[in-house]
Amino acid sequence: MDADAGAQDDLLARLRRYPDLEAPNLHAVDATDRLILGEASSSWGAVSGEHVVVIGDHHGALTLGAIVRHGLSGVRTHQDRLLGERALQANAERLGVGGFRSLGLTPDLVADARFVLLQLPRSLDALDEIAGLVAAHADPGVLVVAGGRVKHMTTAMNDVLRRHFGDVQAHLARQKSRVLVASRPRPDDERPEQLWPRREEHLDLGVTVCAHGGAFAGTSVDIGTRALLRHLGAMPADATTALDLGCGTGVLAVLLARANERLTVTATDESAAAVASARATAAANGLEDRVVVARANGADVLPDASVDLVVLNPPFHVGAAVHAGIAQQLFAEAARVLRPGGELWAVWNSHLRYRSTLERVVGPTRQVARDPKFTVTASTRASR
Template sequence: MEFEYERLRRWPEVEAPNLFASDAADRLIADLAGDAVTEPGLVVIGDGYGALTLAAAARGARGIRVHQDALTGERALDANAETLGLAGTFEHRPLDDSLVRGARTVLLRLPRSLDALAEIATLIAEHARADVTVYAGGMLKHMTTAMNAVLAEVFGEVSASLARQKARVLTVREPHPAAATVLDRWPERAFDSETGLWVCAHGAAFAGTSVDIGTRFLLTVLDEAVPDARTAIDLGCGTGVLASALAVSRPELRVVATDQSAAAVASAAATASANGVAGRVAVVRDDGLASQPDASADLIVLNPPFHIGSAVHTGIAHRLFADAGRVLAPGGELWAVWNSHLGYRPALERAVGPTRQIARNPKFTVTASRRPA
């Protein structure tokens, strides 16, 4: 019986006609893995909205260990499992040895970051069974031969399938635990001389140990942002550079760093620790600001994404603006940096309140939006 991929939804992630809950790579991975998924020791990594996990469960797999970096992905998987009557067939795990220890079969959606792939590959090679087989797939437009090379560093066999519907799968066997131990380096850490901050990053964290150019531009004016603030939130914190910068420069400030990415949250916590402010930066994995009380923050800083996966889409930014409008205290401000061509100012006015330009360069605009008192 064919698995009903078309019944999967992306909720609570943004849904739109050009955004899908599964694709040809999910189907090809599932088809090539076949009945291997029903054997004990199945692990699924990088499942967007549950297609790999639930197709395996529908085939009879149970006790599936699953890691998804995005919190919205976890919630979508849970919701889809309820809809399809497959709740209880899997459990969420962090990206650590408990996820892959003793794994016999791993279904992996290839991450676009080579560092993320290297972190996953070394973890599997160190802790999975010696006879583990990894089915690592993606859409051709997002795959490179460098991925084969990363996998070949810690596995003896990497073979590519024929392409199907613009998707391909790499089948990987023969882990080399000794090689994996040598290459295991996460979180990485680097000193940024311009900011005076240590930046720590797990493989899947955006920008790695560098400071992305939008964040760097916002940092140039951050001292001007609500100087008398007592509470601040780094929304979509990534590696936590803005949160740590605020905590270092304002010892009286209580800072929350929040992101839905497990890699980002782990990285931000490491960054705060590396800069000696772990005691004043609370790091939270959250869908936007869902867990934050209304009218509770004097300052929110934000460098919003404008992609959902590989698709250019501003839906996430608009959701984050709305969250900021709810969570800001009266008179509080959202300081945001955004690509100027996106023209976010009207949306910020609607979601938060009166918005003024703070800085602008050839690529980015920094604005401050004040919630009315």
């Protein structure tokens, strides 16, 4: 092993997920990170950092690993999750590594890039948006090294890449991970037109939903959200401030604002794709003046005891792992920002049995509706 590769491996061994959720079954580095770095290192030679882009880095392994092994500076990186972005920064500061800057998923991110290191998203739409952006704006000689865990990869990913690149090769799997290498961006007239965010009108709800590729559920309205929407009329009518916590594409925020013209709604999500989608959804429905969308860890953009109502459809996955910790953190955030007497209305998979947690973290909780799939509850914030 060369000295630079050894320094890279030493750095990877010291990475943490913090401030993201940490648990024994959650890791800051996986075999896919190492495989992508190894495949890229064998291809790029003496490339400068200004021509290297990293997309989808989980907690900094790809960005910092590439910088340390090759002495790069000026690397551009994009992470959809805010906590991934903060973990990258925390690891860089703790280990004394610099040489990167974080950007949105925009043409500036990939302009003139010659190498793109990509952790494959699980959503084909997310991959399509990324691949289209790279093919349209990167250097014509760009090489995309995209990796993932084999159990989460499908041949449809190859097909998506082939819409935008003339050459896509699947390399042999190692340690249950595999790399796809894409090159030769297709000319503009041979690639599908990129129309992001996409739009869909839902006549039954009277709402237009906009979604970027990485937004959960895309332009559809997921069944958990629909279960909570059935009870909009029972939510406090005297509320003037509300929070859609983990807003996704902003459907709950928009319909809350529409149902109560006195209400100002803050919508937060840590996903950059969700935030961009929710802003577009608010604008498409003429409610951008009463729906304020912010990228946040929970509700860290709001002060304590500042809202009357919180609505929440919490996720129960952290990446590919099932973990209840993220929902518990969101319950705690709801409790923090609710005024005494304010209410958290939540929908959750019935088998998760969150009611006792809600009672403990937020306050008295009543069951509004329940079926084998979903439970809807209303929790009243106890006096502080």
